[in-house]
Amino acid sequence: MGLRADAARNRARILEAARAQIARYGPRAGMDEIAEAAGVAVGTLYRHFPTKADLISAALTDRTTRVVDSVEAAVDRVHAGGRALEEITAVFTELVDVSGEDRAVKSAAAALGINGDDQAQQRKRARAGLDRLIAAAHEDGDLHPDVTSADIALLLTTMPGHEIDARARSRWLELMLRGLTPAYRRDRDPAGRNAGE
Amino acid sequence: MGLRADAARNRARILEAARAQIARYGPRAGMDEIAEAAGVAVGTLYRHFPTKADLISAALTDRTTRVVDSVEAAVDRVHAGGRALEEITAVFTELVDVSGEDRAVKSAAAALGINGDDQAQQRKRARAGLDRLIAAAHEDGDLHPDVTSADIALLLTTMPGHEIDARARSRWLELMLRGLTPAYRRDRDPAGRNAGE
DNA sequence: GAACAATATGAACTATAGTTCATCATAGAT
DNA sequence: ATCTATGATGAACTATAGTTCATATTGTTC
Structure with missing residues (x-):
């Protein structure tokens, strides 16, 4: 036991x-x-x-796990008939709301020179989930044609944390979604999460 | 003296x-x-x-100064007939290319709990310059109508540093510019254009 | 409920890194 | 060339924070 x-x-x-x-x-x-x-x-x-590195590493793994879970839950919802872009938006919204703490852990790890190399497995799972979401969204014509899962991963990586306030984070999200979605869909508000001014 | x-x-x-x-x-x-x-x-x-805080603070001021100079140079070029959106893009490009070091200094300052409160003056100048650039770009119709200088400041603040490679940074820039510029400039939609702005 | 192994405790130890200061060197002025 | 105030040096000091370990406690098993 x-x-x-x-x-x-x-x-x-x-x-x-x-x-x-x-x-x-x-x-x-x-x-x-x-x-x-x-x-x-x-x-x-x-x-x-x-060691302190071990502690932060463990906290980091927790964070990564949460991201992966979030992505895979979104994949499930798409599988059950959900619209892919809405689910992608939901993932971002959830992470932007929640990830202040997690981002802090991540940057602390970076500051202390900790490389989460044992995260490879999880990263792989996350990427697989993202690939499916992006493919589904492309089928709907809901994403700019050249957007790839690498782009989404990039934005997840560079997502701002609590160094800026909630309103700014939500604005960031909106600007970023505009960069991902094609022009002719911009007047829509897919997830009904318009938080701009 | x-x-x-x-x-x-x-x-x-x-x-x-x-x-x-x-x-x-x-x-x-x-x-x-x-x-x-x-x-x-x-x-x-x-x-x-x-003290170490003083050192990092000074390095931070250097960084802020550089940003302000870059913005004001862009304002001058617009004044001399340059197109505002191009100059805004140039500012971003320059900073994205150069700011790996500077971002590191900034996050180090944050990690050590240093608040650059003596930067208020410079921040004011930067904001003033940005306001002029944004206004000029709006006159050209080159920016999405709701984009403000606060948005630009937000993106400058959350700009990724050397934690991602040059190619990824340049891609980040492209996605962000898409979020800033109006739909009808980004691509054409021969099938049916319904993005009215 | 006794026995034991697993776990918790926290004062003490140590390593790291920021800071000081008595002493020496030199740029700039006369 | 001399002088001196400003600046430079770096070994030593100190404070901070990570880590250890002898001892006490407690969950679990039979």
């Missing part, structure tokens, strides 16, 4: 606290502070994550 | 080295390393910049 009950609970609490603290203080978030926020002693933190 | 000749030279070298080291190693770039890269002793570095 696996972890003892309290150990599993603590592990989850630590990851949550780590994300929160890093979102608040960036890479400067201390191990002591994270432990305290998790209601745990430093030693416990180190039992679960032998 | 003024700095002694060697002091001025050293100050410039230090700023250059700081930018380079931070671009390479992020916020982890050490004061000792920066000093060595500048060909100077640590003490000299501290004579010019009493």
Whole structure:
């Protein structure tokens, strides 16, 4: 059998606290502070994550997992009859709303020189899901002809985090969607998520 | 008044080295390393910049200055008969090409909790320049009607740095420009044009 | 409920990196 | 050429934050 009950609970609490603290203080978030926020002693933190890099790496994997899940859920909905562009928009909207914390973790990882090389598998899954979404959207004629899944991945990667406010993020999303969709569809508002001024 | 000749030279070298080291190693770039890269002793570095925050702040101001200069040069060219959208594009292109280092400095500043509050003046100048560029481009009908200087500022702020390669940056630029320009300039729709603006 | 292994604790240790300062060197002025 | 104020040097100091480990606690098994 696996972890003892309290150990599993603590592990989850630590990851949550780590994300929160890093979102608040960036890479400067201390191990002591994270432990305290998790209601745990430093030693416990180190039992679960032998090093700070390991901790941030784990938090990063969590984030990537969430992105992949989001993409694959969208694929399922398209499979069930949903319109691809709407689902793509939904994925972006969800991630833009939620990803302030996650972006912080990612940039903290970059700042500390952590490369999530064990993410290859997940990246592959995400790319596969994106490919299906993009193909479906192209069939609907809802995407500019030259848009590829690499473009979507690019925009997901460079998506702004909480360094700008919610209104600006939503505006960013709108401008970006304009760049993806063909001209003759621009007057539509596919997902009914127009947040501009 | 003024700095002694060697002091001025050293100050410039230090700023250059700081930018380079931070671009390479992020916020982890050490004061000792920066000093060595500048060909100077640590003490000299501290004579010019009493604290690491001061150093990064100064490097940040340099960056902001460059952006402002770029914008104002574009304004001048428009004044001399240049087409506004072309000049806006030129500004973006120049900054996307050059700003890998500068973005690194900026995110390092963020990671270390440095707020460039003394940048208000420069920010004001940049905004003024942008306003003129945007107004001119609107007169040409070259921008989507609802695009404001805040949008341009938003995109300048969230512009990707050297965390992605040159090709991806150039693609990012293309997608963003599509989001800014009106539909009827982007492509034609022989089947049935219904994008009325 | 006793026994044991797994887990938690947190003060102490250590490594890293920012900062200081007594001393030396030199640009610029007379 | 001399002088001195400004600047440069870098070993030493210190503060911060990551890590360890001897000890105490607790979940789990029989």
